[in-house]
Amino acid sequence: xxxxxxxxxxxxxxxxxxxxxxxxxxxxxxxxxxxxxxxxxxxxxxxxxxxxxxxxxxxxxxxxxxxxxxxxxxxxxxxxxxxxxxxxxxxxxxxxxxxxxxxxxxxxxxxxxxxxxxxxxxxxxxxxxxxxxxxxxxxxxxxxxxxxxxxxxxxxxxxxxxxxxxxxxxxxxxxxxxxxxxxxxxxxxxxxxxxxxxxxxxxxxxxxxxxxxxxxxxxxxxxxxxxxxxxxxxxxxxxxxxxxxxxxxxxxxxxxxxxxxxxxxxxxxxxxxxxxxxxxxxxxxxxxxxxxxxxxxxxxxxxxxxxxxxxxxxxxxxxxxxxxxxxxxxxxxxxxxxxxxxxxxxxxxx
Amino acid sequence: xxxxxxxxxxxxxxxxxxxxxxxxxxxxxxxxxxxxxxxxxxxxxxxxxxxxxxxxxxxxxxxxxxxxxxxxxxxxxxxxxxxxxxxxxxxxxxxxxxxxxxxxxxxxxxxxxxxxxxxxxxxxxxxxxxxxxxxxxxxxxxxxxxxxxxxxxxxxxxxxxxxxxxxxxxxxxxxxxxxxxxxxxxxxxxxxxxxxxxxxxxxxxxxxxxxxxxxxxxxxxxxxxxxxxxxxxxxxxxxxxxxxxxxxxxxxxxxxxxxxxxxxxxxxxxxxxxxxxxxxxxxxxxxxxxxxxxxxxxxxxxxxxxxxxxxxxxxxxxxxxxxxxxxxxxxxxxxxxxxxxxxxxxxxxxxxxxxxxxxxxxxxxxxxxxxxxxxxxxxxxxxxxxxxxxxxxxxxxxxxxxxxxxxxxxxxxxxxxxxxxxxxxxxxxxxxxxxxxxxxxxxxxxxxxxxxxxxxxxxxxxxxxxxxxxxxxxxxxxxxxxxxxxxxxxxxxxxxxxxxxxxxxxxxxxxxxxxxxxxxxxxxxxxxxxxxxxxxxxxxxxxxxxxxxxxxxxxxxxxxxxxxxxxxxxxxxxxxxxxxx
Ligand SMILES: Cc1cc2nc3c(=O)[nH]c(=O)nc-3n(C[C@H](O)[C@H](O)[C@H](O)COP(=O)(O)OP(=O)(O)OC[C@H]3O[C@@H](n4cnc5c(N)ncnc54)[C@H](O)[C@@H]3O)c2cc1C
Ligand SMILES: Cc1ncc(C[n+]2csc(CCOP(=O)(O)OP(=O)(O)O)c2C)c(N)n1
Ligand code: SF4
Ligand code: SF4
Ligand code: SF4
Ligand SMILES: [Mg+2]
Numbered sequence: 062x063x064x065x066x067x068x069x070x071x072x073x074x075x076x077x078x079x080x081x082x083x084x085x086x087x088x089x090x091x092x093x094x095x096x097x098x099x100x101x102x103x104x105x106x107x108x109x110x111x112x113x114x115x116x117x118x119x120x121x122x123x124x125x126x127x128x129x130x131x132x133x134x135x136x137x138x139x140x141x142x143x144x145x146x147x148x149x150x151x152x153x154x155x156x157x158x159x160x161x162x163x164x165x166x167x168x169x170x171x172x173x174x175x176x177x178x179x180x181x182x183x184x185x186x187x188x189x190x191x192x193x194x195x196x197x198x199x200x201x202x203x204x205x206x207x208x209x210x211x212x213x214x215x216x217x218x219x220x221x222x223x224x225x226x227x228x229x230x231x232x233x234x235x236x237x238x239x240x241x242x243x244x245x246x247x248x249x250x251x252x253x254x255x256x257x258x259x260x261x262x263x264x265x266x267x268x269x270x271x272x273x274x275x276x277x278x279x280x281x282x283x284x285x286x287x288x289x290x291x292x293x294x295x296x297x298x299x300x301x302x303x304x305x306x307x308x309x310x311x312x313x314x315x316x317x318x319x320x321x322x323x324x325x326x327x328x329x330x331x332x333x334x335x336x337x338x339x340x341x342x343x344x345x346x347x348x349x350x351x352x353x354x355x356x357x358x359x360x361x362x363x364x365x366x367x368x369x370x371x372x373x374x375x376x377x378x379x380x381x382x383x384x385x386x387x388x389x390x391x392x393x394x395x396x397x398x399x400x401x402x403x404x405x406x407x408x409x410x411x
Numbered sequence: 412x413x414x415x416x417x418x419x420x421x422x423x424x425x426x427x428x429x430x431x432x433x434x435x436x437x438x439x440x441x442x443x444x445x446x447x448x449x450x451x452x453x454x455x456x457x458x459x460x461x462x463x464x465x466x467x468x469x470x471x472x473x474x475x476x477x478x479x480x481x482x483x484x485x486x487x488x489x490x491x492x493x494x495x496x497x498x499x500x501x502x503x504x505x506x507x508x509x510x511x512x513x514x515x516x517x518x519x520x521x522x523x524x525x526x527x528x529x530x531x532x533x534x535x536x537x538x539x540x541x542x543x544x545x546x547x548x549x550x551x552x553x554x555x556x557x558x559x560x561x562x563x564x565x566x567x568x569x570x571x572x573x574x575x576x577x578x579x580x581x582x583x584x585x586x587x588x589x590x591x592x593x594x595x596x597x598x599x600x601x602x603x604x605x606x607x608x609x610x611x612x613x614x615x616x617x618x619x620x621x622x623x624x625x626x627x628x629x630x631x632x633x634x635x636x637x638x639x640x641x642x643x644x645x646x647x648x649x650x651x652x653x654x655x656x657x658x659x660x661x662x663x664x665x666x667x668x669x670x671x672x673x674x675x676x677x678x679x680x681x682x683x684x685x686x687x688x689x690x691x692x693x694x695x696x697x698x699x700x701x702x703x704x705x706x707x708x709x710x711x712x713x714x715x716x717x718x719x720x721x722x723x724x725x726x727x728x729x730x731x732x733x734x735x736x737x738x739x740x741x742x743x744x745x746x747x748x749x750x751x752x753x754x755x756x757x758x759x760x761x762x763x764x765x766x767x768x769x770x771x772x773x774x775x776x777x778x779x780x781x782x783x784x785x786x787x788x789x790x791x792x793x794x795x796x797x798x799x800x801x802x803x804x805x806x807x808x809x810x811x812x813x814x815x816x817x818x819x820x821x822x823x824x825x826x827x828x829x830x831x832x833x834x835x836x837x838x839x840x841x842x843x844x845x846x847x848x849x850x851x852x853x854x855x856x857x858x859x860x861x862x863x864x865x866x867x868x869x870x871x872x873x874x875x876x877x878x879x880x881x882x883x884x885x886x887x888x889x890x891x892x893x894x895x896x897x898x899x900x901x902x903x904x905x906x907x908x909x910x911x912x913x914x915x916x917x918x919x920x921x922x923x924x925x926x927x928x929x930x931x932x933x934x935x936x937x938x939x940x941x942x943x944x945x946x947x948x949x950x951x952x953x954x955x956x957x958x959x960x961x962x963x964x965x966x967x968x969x970x971x972x973x974x975x976x977x978x979x980x981x982x983x984x985x986x987x988x989x990x991x992x
Contacts, residue, residue: 067848067965069485071915071934096905096973104910251904279905279973291903295951 066090078114086111088138093128098250098276099198103132105253105274106167106196109260110137121157121164125150125179128205129171129198129276137167148179151186154193155377161387162378165264166193173203176212176231183233187240190268192376194260197233197271198250200278201289208281218288221281235354237271238347238369244270245350245369249294250277255365258304262367265306267328268376275363299357301344301366304335325370335367344370412925412945414954417896420830423982425942426959427891429492432479434804436828436986437461439476439492440892444844446499447885449878452506454499459510461985463533463579463803464558466571469497470873471562473690473798481889484938485914485961488853490887491876498881500571511540513583518542520817523603525549525592528556529799530790531609532579533806534813537989539582541814546603547584550591554580557611557791558799560638561660563667564869595758605785605813608772609802612791616750618655622713626745629720630713633664633748640667640868649743651675653723655710656748657687662694664746665702670868677740678704681728696872700861708738713745720744751796771795778822779809787812810989826987832980835893839970842979844893846966849886890964894982897955899946901976904953908968908977909933914961917968922954932958 074082086107091100110120117139124130126147133142141164145153154168175183175197186195201214213233214226237245244266248256256274263270275294277283283290288297308331323335325345335344342349350369357364384391415422425431429439438457445454458465472493480489520543524531527549535545553559555576558567580586592598599606615632617623623630629649631639633656639645652673654665657680668676678697680687684706687694698704708725715721722741727734753771758764763783765773772781774788781788789805791797812822835843857874858864864872876884909917915934922928928943929936936943936958946955969977 065847066911066967067913067963068850069848069913069961069963071961072484073934073937074915075934091911094973095971096903096907098905100910100971101906104906251906253906277905283903283973291905295904 077111079116081111081114083107083111085139086117086137088133088135091132091135093131094278094280096279097128097204098200098274098278099129099132100135101250101253102196102198102256102274102276103135105248105250105256105260107136108253108257109264112257113261113264115165115264119164120167122167122169123150123154123157124169125171125174126205127171127174127203128278129169129200130174131205132169132198133167148174148177148182150174151179151182151191151195155186155189155191158191158193158377159383160389162192162383163387166191167264168193168195170195170197171204172197172199172201172211172213172233176233180212184236184240187237187242187269187271189377190241190243190374190380192268192378194263194270194272196260196263197273198276199233199273199289200276200282201287202278202282204278204281208278215288219284219286221284223286225286232354232358233273234271234368235351237269238350238354241374242271242369243268243371243374244367246270246272246367247363247365248272248274249298249363249365250274251291251295252298252365255300255303258306259367261306262304262327262333262370265327265329265331266370266372268374294363297362298365299362301353301364301368302335302341304333304367307332307334325372327372333367333370344368347371412922412928412943412956414947415942415944417832420828420984422942423832423892423894424828424984425940426894426962427982427984428479428481429476429490430892430984432475433462434475434801435462435807436804436984437476438892438983438985440888440890441983442499443490443492443495443885443888444890446495446881447845449882451499451502452504452509455503455506456509458496458499459506462800463536463806464529464575464799465496466500466575467558467567468800469493469495469500470567470571471558472496472800475800481891481961482887485889485963486852490889491853491856491884494854494856494876495881495884497875498878498885501875502878510578511582513581514540514542516542517544520544520604521546521602522813523548523598523601523606525598525606525608526556526610526790526792527551527554527586527588528609528611528790528802529558530792530802530806530809531556531607532576533803534607534609534789534810535584536579536582537807537810538813539579539584541990543817545584546587548587548590548592550589552589554586554588556609560641561634561663563637563641563663565666565670565864565867565872566663568869568871591757593757595762595764599762599783599786603785604817605787607809607813608781608786608788608792609790609806610755610792612751612753612796614752614754615660615747616752618710618747618749620710620712622715625715626713626720629743630745630747633660633746634751636746637663637667640671645671647671648673649720651677651742652744652746653677653679653740653742654746654748655679656750657682657689657704658748658750659689659693660751661746661748662689662697664748665697666700667868668744668746669700669702669865673744676702678702679708679710679725679740680704680706681709683707700865705740709733711737714739753792753795769795777808777825778812779805780812780816780822785816807986807988811987811991814989826991828987829983829985829991831983832894832896833983835979835981836969842893842966844890844979844981845886846890846893846964846979848889848963848965849883851883851887853887854880854884892982892984893964893966893979895944895957895962895964895968896978896980897944897946897957898976898978899949899955901974902946902949902955903974903976904949904951905973907971907973911967911971913965913967914963916957916959916962918956918958919949919951919953920956921952922948928956929958932956934958936960
């Protein structure tokens with residue numbers, strides 16, 4: 062028996078600026094295990110795109126292989142999509158982005174897809190600062206292949222298989238900061254109140270935006286002894302602070318206490334106001350971010366929220382000085398300007 | 412809000428919109444599922460237990476369940492509940508072996524029923540199996556009350572009526588037909604242990620306007636005229652007949668007139684069409700038979716030409732005010748359907764009963780007991796004209812009271828409903844009910860062609876759903892009796908149920924008072940007639956709040972829940988009946 066989700070929706074669903082409801086951002090029915098954190102992130106993506114009034118046809122979804130990488134089938138079914146090979150999503154995203162810089166690129170990957178087989182691709186797409194949102198649905202295991210420990214599993218954590226993981230864990234956020242990513246954040250699938258704003262900020266950021274979302278695998282890695290279980294994450298989660306958005310067109314009316322708030326203007330003019338928690342640090346500073354991550358790791362805590370943001374960086378197109386017009390929109394004349402132009406170029410070398 | 416108390420029998424009852432709205436609380440989704448399984452006899456019996464007249468009601472019920480049906484809130488049209496009832500009645504086959512026979516042992520108590528309509532028949536049905544002796548008195552030649560004398564045969568064939576009335580009479584009722592009770596005082600000397608008065612609201616209102624007396628041969632009171640037609644005394648009407656009034660009686664009058672030679676029949680109402688009292692489907696049927704509705708006209712005078720009626724003058728009404736302009740509408744005959752009243756000329760002032768200013772006896776609204784403790788009222792006789800299903804509901808309650816009374820028990824201490832919550836899980840994503848929500852639209856009822864049916868007042872207009880259409884329609888039911896039951900201790904707050912729910916019913920939020928909660932849900936809960944299901948505190952300090960309003964009972968929350976914190980359980984609710992301990 063496989064249940065189909067009924068076609069009916071709540072008749073009072075709110076509409077966004079485009080007149081769309083959440084329904085216009087939905088995808089097909091999920092085939093993941095019941096209770097999988099990935100489904101929650103899927104719904105977080107739907108909500109974020111809905112709230113930002115993103116036009117679905119302006120989005121390209123890309124993914125690798127894994128349960129996590131299956132999720133693009135479950136959201137934005139009116140968008141473009143490419144389900145690539147294991148660990149190779151960044152390469153395809155890079156190619157697509159080079160060809161058409163005008164789309165919003167949402168990459169979805171898993172901890173296996175990113176931190177094991179795809180590690181080489183991940184580090185390079187980060188250091189090139191490709192303009193994309195890179196979401197890791199991080200469950201500390203290879204869900205699709207029945208729950209083997211992944212490279213993000215914490216040392217000593219054990220999954221349903223029961224053997225504590227003997228290896229050091231990779232912290233993708235810390236790596237991304239080190240690699241020069243302009244936006245790095247961590248969320249939890251079980252906390253949409255935090256996750257949706259994180260995804261929105263990542264979408265608005267220009268350049269590489271990593272959102273590492275801890276996403277319990279209910280079937281293989283939700284045990285008492287796992288540090289990626291619902292219970293463990295809830296008990297050990299520590300937020301860097303809360304924040305809110307002031308979109309470009311809106312006047313700033315709220316008044317914030319001096320020192321308690323840090324404001325960052327995003328590329329499109331939106332301003333993020335970060336309300337710091339007690340153990341606050343300057344999120345615009347790489348060193349501060351890495352220190353904060355290390356401090357929390359030592360205490361056995363998981364630091365969540367916006368970890369690092371730098372709006373001054375150049376993205377791949379800026380660095381490579383490509384044309385403003387998407388390459389795929391260039392006409393024959395623009396691409397092959399003819400013999401006369403070629404002669405002029407030759408002239409400059411004479 | 413406090414956590415929802417599932418031990419309150421009314422909580423889930425409210426969620427079953429149709430059953431809750433049905434005066435007799437018929438377990439609608441339960442019988443609809445049986446129809447989908449082609450178990451027509453079982454479906455019929457569930458109806459018969461609750462509403463006593465499934466074949467009759469499957470045709471002429473006022474259907475308070477349909478406007479209440481959840482499907483009407485999710486898309487535009489309710490499930491055709493009434494038509495489905497007819498499907499089980501039409502296809503049930505022989506059910507005699509399922510019906511209770513006459514009681515073998517008498518309990519020595521004698522009960523009298525005055526009036527032979529649905530209310531009295533229900534009392535008889537409920538008390539006979541318990542051993543009571545039941546005598547029924549009615550002034551008509553056959554039992555059935557207004558359903559026999561008023562409801563036209565083109566809506567309810569005599570055969571269907573006879574069958575269901577006879578089921579009850581054959582249980583051992585002693586009938587005294589053709590017997591008008593002219594004195595309550597005299598009747599009470601017969602020494603019955605209890606008397607049930609189910610005499611209906613038999614008086615039609617007249618219009619005392621200029622010319623009424625002279626025109627008396629051409630102006631008739633609707634319900635009297637309809638009875639005359641039913642009994643064959645009236646066989647013709649004028650070519651042009653005006654029907655004054657906008658209720659269901661008016662609709663029956665005009666459609667009957669069309670069948671008795673009225674080529675040109677018009678309905679005249681004082682108000683606007685959208686405020687007409689008649690059921691929308693009855694209005695539709697009248698219009699289908701080429702009967703125009705003239706609005707905003709207040710009757711003034713019956714105008715004669717010699718010894719024949721020439722027509723009626725009307726005053727135009729605009730915005731509640733009368734327009735000086737007079738409209739004359741020529742006609743040959745007029746039927747008045749402007750209201751119906753109770754009348755008890757046969758109950759003496761000093762009989763021990765008291766009457767209110769509307770001429771109605773004082774009757775307790777839950778026990779149906781009058782000021783004379785062994786005299787009970789029900790049906791239209793108790794609180795004014797309503798409909799068959801209300802009369803049946805009164806009959807059940809009155810029978811329960813009579814049984815308590817005859818056993819010397821307190822009538823106010825009534826037994827509660829019989830309820831049961833039963834799990835539906837057979838395996839992963841496999842339920843005992845068809846949880847898939849059908850996209851099918853409301854099915855249309857096939858009808859006899861207009862030309863044919865206008866020629867014969869005995870020909871039933873609606874053909875009813877055949878089993879195939881009935882199956883399609885049955886699958887539209889959302890199974891509102893299969894409840895979502897939440898176990899707070901199992902929940903790990905993974906949000907899977909929130910995410911999958913197609914109609915955004917489920918929320919995990921900070922608790923507050925009801926108004927605040929309703930406004931803060933993912934989609935605010937505006938329908939206050941549907942409850943919020945609130946859990947105890949969860950580990951994150953939040954509560955689960957489910958708005959029951961638009962739940963499709965699709966079971967997806969339970970299917971997607973990793974810990975079975977949600978479960979689908981069937982809620983049976985059966986109001987207490989006479990004899991229940
Ligand atoms: C034209 C018309 C159409 C209707 N159509 C519908 C419909 O489609 N659906 C619906 O649900 N309802 C309909 N109704 C209403 C419905 O018929 C009544 O609400 C219902 O029959 C009431 O049942 P009852 O048992 O209270 O009494 P009734 O059915 O009214 O029965 C009372 C009986 O008592 C008899 N009686 C009265 N006084 C005495 C006495 N002193 N001695 C002996 N006998 C007496 C009467 O003659 C009658 O037979 C309609 C009513 C009318 C007038
Ligand atoms: C080249 C290649 N190697 C190995 C596999 C087998 N494989 C499929 S999914 C997967 C791991 C997925 O883990 P992760 O990315 O964490 O996704 P999850 O299922 O946990 O969401 C592996 C090793 C493959 N499909 N292709
Ligand atoms: S959908 Fe079915 S159960 Fe629900 S109110 Fe309508 S008829 Fe009743
Ligand atoms: S049964 Fe569950 S998933 Fe389906 S509509 Fe109701 S609450 Fe939502
Ligand atoms: S799916 Fe189950 S465990 Fe998850 S939030 Fe809903 S009820 Fe709780
Ligand atoms: Mg994984």
